[in-house]
Amino acid sequence: MEDAGTGARDRDAEGRARSARPRDGLGRPLPYGERGVERQPEGVVRTPRETVAEAQALLDAGKPFHAHEVFEDAWKSGPETERTLWRGLAQLAVGLTHAARGNVTGGARLLRRGAGAVEEWAGGDGGPRPHGIDVDGLARWARELAGRVEGSAGSVDAKGEAPRLGGSR
Numbered sequence: 001m002e003d004a005g006t007g008a009r010d011r012d013a014e015g016r017a018r019s020a021r022p023r024d025g026l027g028r029p030l031p032y033g034e035r036g037v038e039r040q041p042e043g044v045v046r047t048p049r050e051t052v053a054e055a056q057a058l059l060d061a062g063k064p065f066h067a068h069e070v071f072e073d074a075w076k077s078g079p080e081t082e083r084t085l086w087r088g089l090a091q092l093a094v095g096l097t098h099a100a101r102g103n104v105t106g107g108a109r110l111l112r113r114g115a116g117a118v119e120e121w122a123g124g125d126g127g128p129r130p131h132g133i134d135v136d137g138l139a140r141w142a143r144e145l146a147g148r149v150e151g152s153a154g155s156v157d158a159k160g161e162a163p164r165l166g167g168s169r
Contacts, residue, residue, distance in 0.1 A: 026100050026158060027065030040069040045077045048131035051086075052165050059093070062159030064100065068093035085130060088117025092142050092163070099149045100158035107156075108146040115142035134167040 010020040021029040022036025030036050046054065051074040058067035068090045075086035091114030099107030115138070122135040129135065141163045149156060 023065075025061075025063050025065075026097055028101065037063065037066070040066045042069065042073065043077075044070075044073050046070070046074065048074065048078070048082075052131055052133060055089070055093070056165050059096075059162040059165070060159070062100075062157070062162065064093040064096040064158050064162070068097065082121070082130070084117050085121040085133075085135075088114045088119075088121060089133075089138075089165075090114070091117060092138060095142065095146070096156075096158055096161060096163075099145065099156045099161070102155035104149055104152070108150045111142040111146040111149070115139040115146075132166045134165065137167055138163055138165065 019029065021032055022034050023029055023039060025037045040058075051070055055067040055070045058064070058070065071086050071090035071093060075083055075090055078086055091110050093114075095107050095110030095112075095114055097107075098110060101107075118133075118135045119139050122130070145156070145161060
């Protein structure tokens with residue numbers, strides 16, 4: 001990464017733009033030099049079960065932004081037939097992230113969009129519990145949380161609102 005003090009854009013080893021700023025648990029950038037939460041490595045290929053387990057651990061820790069990055073890896077590296085599922089799960093995690101940041105409109109919108117994507121995927125030939133994921137329960141959770149988020153003026157507790165990917169707590 002390039003020195004942030006030069007005004008040049010941070011870049012990764014391949015030359016792609018990538019911010020070197022540390023981030024908090026909800027993925028918000030912090031000032032250079034502050035201690036942030038370790039970021040998820042990008043481009044990691046995991047099995048579906050590993051993806052679900054790692055994302056669940058991050059959700060349980062109140063880090064939905066980081067869980068979204070795990071789902072995004074699955075979305076980009078997984079089979080074409082599962083992309084809608086993983087994209088929808090990533091949207092649910094980002095929706096929870098926005099709701100926890102106090103972004104009512106963005107949080108509710110992404111929660112509903114993610115719910116629709118996972119339901120769309122399950123409506124195909126994938127079945128209702130792919131890789132142990134409770135698709136129907138997640139869609140219900142997302143729509144219920146979206147309604148509560150819209151009815152409040154504040155943020156939600158990401159850890160307290162984290163869904164169980166495999167079903168009830």
